[in-house]
Amino acid sequence: MAAVSEPLLNAAHDALGIPLRYARSGSSLAMAAMAGARQCVELQHYPRSDVVDTAHGTRFYYHAHGSRHTPGNEHGHFHLFAHGSQPGDYTHLAGLSIDARGQPVRLFTTNCWVTGETWRTAAEVEQFLVRFAVQTQGRLAPVARWLTAMVHLYRPQLAQLVRRRDTLMARRSARQGWDVLCEDRQLDVVTQTRISLAKRIQQIQQLG
Amino acid sequence: MKKSTVSRSKLAETLSALMLATALVAPAPAVLAADAPAAAASAAKDGKKAENPCAPGNPCGPAKKKKKKGSDNPCAPGNPCAPKK
Numbered sequence: 001m002a003a004v005s006e007p008l009l010n011a012a013h014d015a016l017g018i019p020l021r022y023a024r025s026g027s028s029l030a031m032a033a034m035a036g037a038r039q040c041v042e043l044q045h046y047p048r049s050d051v052v053d054t055a056h057g058t059r060f061y062y063h064a065h066g067s068r069h070t071p072g073n074e075h076g077h078f079h080l081f082a083h084g085s086q087p088g089d090y091t092h093l094a095g096l097s098i099d100a101r102g103q104p105v106r107l108f109t110t111n112c113w114v115t116g117e118t119w120r121t122a123a124e125v126e127q128f129l130v131r132f133a134v135q136t137q138g139r140l141a142p143v144a145r146w147l148t149a150m151v152h153l154y155r156p157q158l159a160q161l162v163r164r165r166d167t168l169m170a171r172r173s174a175r176q177g178w179d180v181l182c183e184d185r186q187l188d189v190v191t192q193t194r195i196s197l198a199k200r201i202q203q204i205q206q207l208g
Numbered sequence: 209m210k211k212s213t214v215s216r217s218k219l220a221e222t223l224s225a226l227m228l229a230t231a232l233v234a235p236a237p238a239v240l241a242a243d244a245p246a247a248a249a250s251a252a253k254d255g256k257k258a259e260n261p262c263a264p265g266n267p268c269g270p271a272k273k274k275k276k277k278g279s280d281n282p283c284a285p286g287n288p289c290a291p292k293k
Contacts, residue, residue: 009215016222023229030236042242043267050271059270064239075236079268090270100235116266201223205216 004207007152012204014149015197018142019102029102030075032143033062040064040076051136051144057083058134059090060147069108069189075100077108078147082128084118092117093128094158095189096150104150107157108192109165112182119182122162129158153200157193165190 019029034040035047042065050061064076077097081090092115097106112119120128132151134144151158168190173181181187 004216009219012219013215013222016219016226020222020226020229023226023233026233028230028233028236034236039237039240041240044242045271048271049273061271063268065242065267076239079270081270092268095268100238101230101233102236103230110268113266114268116269198223198227201219205219 004204008204011149011152012201014145015153016201018146018149021142022102028100029143029146030098030100031102032139033076033078033098033102035062035140042066047140051134051140053134053136053144056131056133056135058132059083060134060144062143067188069192071097071105071194073099074105077106079115080132080134080147080151081115081117082132089118090115091120091125091128093125093132094151094161096147104195104197106192106194107154107161109161109190111169111184111187111190113185114188122159122166125162126159129155129162153204154195157195161191161193 022028022032033046037046040046043063045061045063047061050059052059059081060078062076062078064074074097077095079095080093082093083090092110095106095108095110096104097108099105129151133148135141135148136144169181172187176184
């Protein structure tokens, strides 16, 4: 049996413990993600200027909008980014959807036009995922810790998603051409997977 | 090894506590529809790459940092830590 690493156990504790603290105070990650706003308006960023962690070169925000891929129980999703070395150079690492009670329901990757990102290969994205951490102060600090834990907890699934994204993009690019594909409004979500925190925790418990 | 075992049993406890507590939490308010600006929406429809990552052309792009009003003036609220004159 494979042993469970201490960082993975810590990530699992944060992934469960942070939403538990919210729930015990009558709140949830979905409420917390709205950064104090009473209403969640389609496409608006929460917080308005995103959470930017210059020390780790990462960024996230929460928002909500429909897509033909959106699961029926999704309230909204986080977009996670890593910054490159130049200003305006950023790469989308993952989307993480939650339901209206803050339970994670889906991980996904997006086509270039969706975030206007600098496209990087799966191998490069995986390097960002290995180092991923986002920290902030104030009311979104626990949300940032939770996202950091979730990326750690789901790193194998995220790596698989970006690899599948690259395979799918390469196949379609051979037909459409890369530039056309990147701007193809019919393709927003490239790969996705439904997730269940309970199932992932059970998997970890069975290890080691 | 013992530490990991304790930790894993704690995970199970926290997981069931979370499932119970989450069921009692009120859902977040439903998402309200946005009024998208017509011009930006038509640019997106045309398939042109939006220059502004906040525009509907890149609906999930990071927020662009807005220059605060009066930030050239060190006395303005845009530079809240500027020395007093």
